[in-house]
Amino acid sequence: ASKLGLPLPRESREKDAFQAFVEKGFDRWKDAIERFKIHERSALHLAAVSGLLDAEKTPISATFSNILKRDMEDNRSALKRIFSSIRYLCLQGLAIRGKTEETSNLRQLLIERSLDYLPLQKWLERPEKYKWLSPEICNEIIMDFSLATQRDIVATLQSRVYFGLMLDESSDISAKEQSMTTLKSMKIFLGFYETATTKSADLFNIVMDTLKRFNISINNCRSQCYDGASAMAGDISGLKTRIMQTEHRALFVHCRSHSLNLVVQAEVSRNTDIANTMSLVQNFIAFARGSPKRLAWFHNFQDQNDNADANGTSFRPFCPTRFIMRKISIISITSNYSSLIEWLQDLETNEDFVKCKAEAAGFLASFQRFDTFFKLEMLRQIFTTLEDANTQLQGAQLNFQRAEAVIEALKKVFIDADPKNVLMSCGRRLKLQQNFMIWMSRNCPVKEDLRRDALDRQQLISP
Known part of the structure; x- marks a missing residue:
């Protein structure tokens, strides 16, 4: 008790006991038993025991x-x-x-x-x-997550010093115009920003305000990449001109993927045959997907044919914004061609689908023609090549030299074609036409003159 600093009585009557049991130590061992009994009843001993018990208890x-x-x-x-x-x-x-x-x-x-x-x-x-x-607290928590993520992104950008700027705008579901800002050090997205107009001056203010809030200097910008809109790429007052007036080393490059998309869209629109085929595909997919009942009925024919190429693929609509990304829609038709023909033939005679009989007959007449089949196969190969190139043009590690190499490779495929390859393509076309006509004559209940035409072609064209 004394070592713990507990209060002990030191009155005159307890003085001898205090000296004997606390200060000096007990030395009268011949009277030890009697002294211990007296000490047990003393105020000093009782105070020490009580103090120790209280000390062991938690306050x-x-x-x-x-x-x-x-x-x-x-x-x-x-x-x-x-x-x-x-x-x-x-x-x-x-x-x-x-x-x-x-x-x-x-x-x-x-x-x-x-x-x-x-x-x-x-x-x-x-x-x-x-x-x-509450919704307010949840929104605040989400905002804290957003700010923390942005701080990490900014720290990464500042450690790499130089960056490229990418920006695009579009309206959201509430019809509010918003711009997307991306700093390309490793293609890092910074966020969406609402803008009342899409004028170059307003977009320039958004860019400068964004960089200022993240403490990023425009002087470290070395590239700009936008679409070809005048507000973006205008030589007099476009966004790229305003930024180059602030930092002349921020070179502008028109988005290669966007350029490729515009070129393909223009060429497809200019070629009547291809444009008609694309329109046929779009209208047919809308027709097939326009009724859950019709689509479910098509899946029955698809399951019966057990086509390994189809692999349960359903008709896929065109991508509404990216013209290049249409390979999957064309493949969804070419891989289901047998099921598609049989399905349309059934719709033409099935009493459960009387309302769509005329449309089905029109589509059937188109798909039973070889030129439609050939154009679809040709478009499948073309869009497969274009989509592969577009994927490379959107790669995170893309640089200017790599982008030019991809474009040059496309030019060699579509423009600088070897005449031998052209002749070989004609040979493939004849072989493809032969196989198509034979398949039609054996598997589809078409007109007799078409069946005779297929047999004549089989005799004229060697396999």
Whole structure:
């Protein structure tokens, strides 16, 4: 008790006992038993024992402090799980809210996670109103995630010094015009920014404001890449001109992927045969997908044919914005050609599809012609090559030399074709035509003159 600094009585009557048992030590061993019995009843001994017992007990204030500390740890861990749940929904692109707060994705995810974690369950069941789950709090948490991500991106950009600038604009679902800003050190997306107009001056202000907020100097910009719109690429007052007036080393390069898309779109529109074939594909896919009943009926024919090339592929609509990305739509037709013909023939006579009989007959007449089949095969090869080139032009590691090499390779494929390859293509066309006509004569109930024409071609063209 003395070593612990506990208060002990030192009155005159306890002085001898204090010296004997605390300061000097006990030395009257011949009377030890009697002295020990007297000492057990003394005020000094009772005070020491009482003080030691009290010292071993936890103070009530400390007990309350431990309870509060444990509650704080549980609440902190529950809050971390709320943060991680919001982050998970954002990363997966899922909605946080629902029709009601109780049926929202966030609430249901937290309820599921609380089954394995009691502190989170207590947090969700607490009677208090504040649980950090209101829409305002969730939006604030998402904004904190966004700012933290942007700070990491900016730190990476600042460590690499130089960067390239990419910007494009489009309207969202609420008809508000928004611009997208990307700094290309490793193709890092910075965010969407609302703009009232798409004038070059407003876009320039958005770019400069974005760089200023992220503490990035425009003097380190070495490249610009936009589409060919006048507000972007105009030589007098376009965005690229305004930026080059601020930093003359920021060289402008028209987006190669966008240029390729415009070239292909212009050439397809100029060629009547190809334009008609593309229109046929677009209208047919809209016809097939326009009725779930018709599409389900087509899948029955697809399953019966068991075509390995089709592999359950359904008709895919054209990409509405990227003209090059149409290979998958054409393949969805060429790989299902047998099923497609049989399906259209059935629609032409099936009483359950009387309303679409005329349309089905028109499409059937087109697809039973060899020139349609040949053009589709040709377009499939062309768009396969174009899509491969477009993928390379959008690569994260792309540089100017690599982009030029891809374009030169395309020119060799489509412009500088070897005459021998052209003759070989004609030979393939004859072989393809022969196989098509024989297949039509054997598998499709077409007119007799078409069947005779196929047999005549079989005799004239050697396999």
